[in-house]
Amino acid sequence: MKTPETMAATLKQVAEIGYTTVQVSGIGEIEPADLVKMTDKNGLQIVVTHMGWDRFLNDLDGVIETHKTWKCSHPAIGSLPDEYFSADGVKRFVDELAPIAERLAAEGMDFSYHNHSHELVKHGDTTWLEQVYALADGDMLKAEIDTYWIQHGGGDPAQWLRDCAGREPVIHLKDMIITPEHEQRFAEIGEGNLNWPAILAAAELGGVEFMMVEQDNCYEREPIDALAISYRNLQAMGYE
Numbered sequence: 539m540k541t542p543e544t545m546a547a548t549l550k551q552v553a554e555i556g557y558t559t560v561q562v563s564g565i566g567e568i569e570p571a572d573l574v575k576m577t578d579k580n581g582l583q584i585v586v587t588h589m590g591w592d593r594f595l596n597d598l599d600g601v602i603e604t605h606k607t608w609k610c611s612h613p614a615i616g617s618l619p620d621e622y623f624s625a626d627g628v629k630r631f632v633d634e635l636a637p638i639a640e641r642l643a644a645e646g647m648d649f650s651y652h653n654h655s656h657e658l659v660k661h662g663d664t665t666w667l668e669q670v671y672a673l674a675d676g677d678m679l680k681a682e683i684d685t686y687w688i689q690h691g692g693g694d695p696a697q698w699l700r701d702c703a704g705r706e707p708v709i710h711l712k713d714m715i716i717t718p719e720h721e722q723r724f725a726e727i728g729e730g731n732l733n734w735p736a737i738l739a740a741a742e743l744g745g746v747e748f749m750m751v752e753q754d755n756c757y758e759r760e761p762i763d764a765l766a767i768s769y770r771n772l773q774a775m776g777y778e
Contacts, residue, residue: 540566546576546667548762553580555766556778561708561750562608563588563616570607577608585748586612591619594638602645603739608643612708612748613642614650614682625661625669632674639678650680650708658691665691676705684752685737686712686724696736705743710736710752711768724753726764728771738775749777 539545545568560582562573577584587610593601594615605613622631636770639649657667664672681702685695699706713730715723728734741749742759751772756764772778 539564542566542568542572542576543563549576549580549582551762552599552765553582555762555769556773557582557751557765557769558774559583559585559750560750561586561588561752562610570604574608584608584610586610586614586650586750588616591615594649595634598638598641602642602647611642611647612650612680613647614652614680615709616652618707622657623659628661628666628669628673631670631678635674635678638710638713643677648673648680648707649678650682652682652692652710653684654687655691658693663698671702671705679705680708681706682708682710684710684712685732685758686710686714686754686769689732690712691721696733696740698704699737699744699746703740706741706744709741709746709749711749712752712754713768723757724755726771727751727768729767734775738777 541546545565549560558581562584574584587605587608589678594613601613605611618631621627630641635649642649651670653667655728657670658665661669671679683695683698683702683706688695688698699709713725713727713732715725715730717723722749751765751768753761753764753768
């Protein structure tokens with residue numbers, strides 16, 4: 539997904555597997571209008587994005603314009619700079635987010651935070667992630683829960699989904715496997731050890747609209763093949 543040519547080829551393959559929605563993040567240079575032509579051509583909908591926090595702080599007009607072009611109402615960030623991960627950093631983030639979330643809401647958009655595992659470091663009696671969701675209400679900040687990273691941080695993905703019910707329009711599905719060499723690895727959905735019946739039930743209970751399949755590293759497997767395995771396994775679980 540680093541050139542327009544590879545984007546077009548990849549999106550075609552994604553659609554052929556059976557996926558109908560995609561997230562845009564970390565791609566190469568392309569005009570937003572050109573990308574949405576590709577997704578439209580393949581029957582794909584851009585439903586969520588990740589952009590850097592600095593874009594929201596310094597180029598909110600551009601962020602909104604791009605999301606309108608993509609017909610996407612769920613902008614998000616994948617993390618924050620290190621200086622935010624403290625007790626004081628929680629308040630700083632929420633204070634900075636307030637006017638941004640208000641402006642996005644006026645444009646028919648919301649704002650989600652995507653977690654890794656470092657947000658589950660405790661500051662006092664509770665984790666950073668618990669504190670940020672307690673300080674910012676569900677109208678201001680949505681929870682893009684990532685199942686793998688919650689598990690990686692020692693949390694229970696299903697419980698986090700239940701706790702964030704009503705504020706999670708989009709989540710990330712990702713499995714975890716342990717190799718015979720005791721290595722913790724990313725895995726295709728249903729190929730690892732996460733409790734998918736509990737996770738999917740909690741997602742439905744929480745009102746999740748889009749469940750995005752993500753795999754940070756596919757190791758010896760081609761990414762498109764990993765996507766196909768996850769799709770087939772989710773189909774077997776009753777999802778398309």
